[in-house]
Amino acid sequence: MKIRIRYFASLREVTGQNEETLTVPEGSTIANIRTLLLDHYPPLRPILERCLCAVNRAYVQPETELHEGDELVFIPPMGGGQPRRKHV
Amino acid sequence: MNPIIQLTREPLKRDELVAAVSDPTVGGIVVFEGVVRNHARGKQVRYLEYEVYEEMAYPQIQQIIQEASKRWGVDRIAVAHRFGRLEIGEASVIIVVASPHRAEAFEACRYIIDTLKTTVPIWKKEVATDGEAWVEG
Numbered sequence: 341m342k343i344r345i346r347y348f349a350s351l352r353e354v355t356g357q358n359e360e361t362l363t364v365p366e367g368s369t370i371a372n373i374r375t376l377l378l379d380h381y382p383p384l385r386p387i388l389e390r391c392l393c394a395v396n397r398a399y400v401q402p403e404t405e406l407h408e409g410d411e412l413v414f415i416p417p418m419g420g421g422q423p424r425r426k427h428v
Numbered sequence: 429m430n431p432i433i434q435l436t437r438e439p440l441k442r443d444e445l446v447a448a449v450s451d452p453t454v455g456g457i458v459v460f461e462g463v464v465r466n467h468a469r470g471k472q473v474r475y476l477e478y479e480v481y482e483e484m485a486y487p488q489i490q491q492i493i494q495e496a497s498k499r500w501g502v503d504r505i506a507v508a509h510r511f512g513r514l515e516i517g518e519a520s521v522i523i524v525v526a527s528p529h530r531a532e533a534f535e536a537c538r539y540i541i542d543t544l545k546t547t548v549p550i551w552k553k554e555v556a557t558d559g560e561a562w563v564e565g
Contacts, residue, residue: 348479349553390564394481397483398484398487413481415481416551416564418548418550418551418564419551419552419563
């Protein structure tokens with residue numbers, strides 16, 4: 341099956357592209373794709389370790405199974421600034 | 429009213445956002461404006477580059493606004509975020525919340541900016557005098 345993967349920020353710079361389409365086995369999970377990407381782009385390791393993942397524009401867990409046509413994005417940490425500490 | 433959400437490369441227009449949420453029922457308007465600072469982590473910042481995953485940022489911001497509306501009963505809200513290159517002193521984000529009383533507007537505005545910063549896929553790169561780096565957390 342084919343999935344579309346889009347790259348932003350540090351991932352875009354390391355991969356040198358905005359997106360690519362990958363052909364992967366049916367039943368692949370995000371974790372499988374992550375392994376594949378590390379093979380293709382070893383310098384991604386420290387970045388991917390801190391990424392969240394989104395499929396079809398919603399946050400999901402890494403064990404999520406992918407389907408034909410899914411749009412996968414690894415979301416590197418955002419520049420969150422300094423919000424206040426939780427208060428009651 | 430339907431909330432206003434803008435993701436744009438153009439300079440943000442604070443006055444227009446304030447006008448858009450204004451209404452005779454409103455007794456207080458809180459505006460948060462995030463601007464580009466000339467220093468960070470001991471570095472001299474030259475400018476910032478913001479990048480956004482637009483198709484996901486919109487629904488994420490929508491969700492945050494919905495939650496703020498539910499918690500504080502405010503429904504006159506505008507959120508605008510700029511991306512691309514921003515110079516020192518320029519506004520990167522503006523949140524405007526209008527409500528009959530100020531307390532709800534302050535709370536909702538703070539909730540929106542704090543949540544936006546941690547959950548909406550918008551990244552910033554600091555270009556400093558001695559190099560550049562994507563800012564994380």
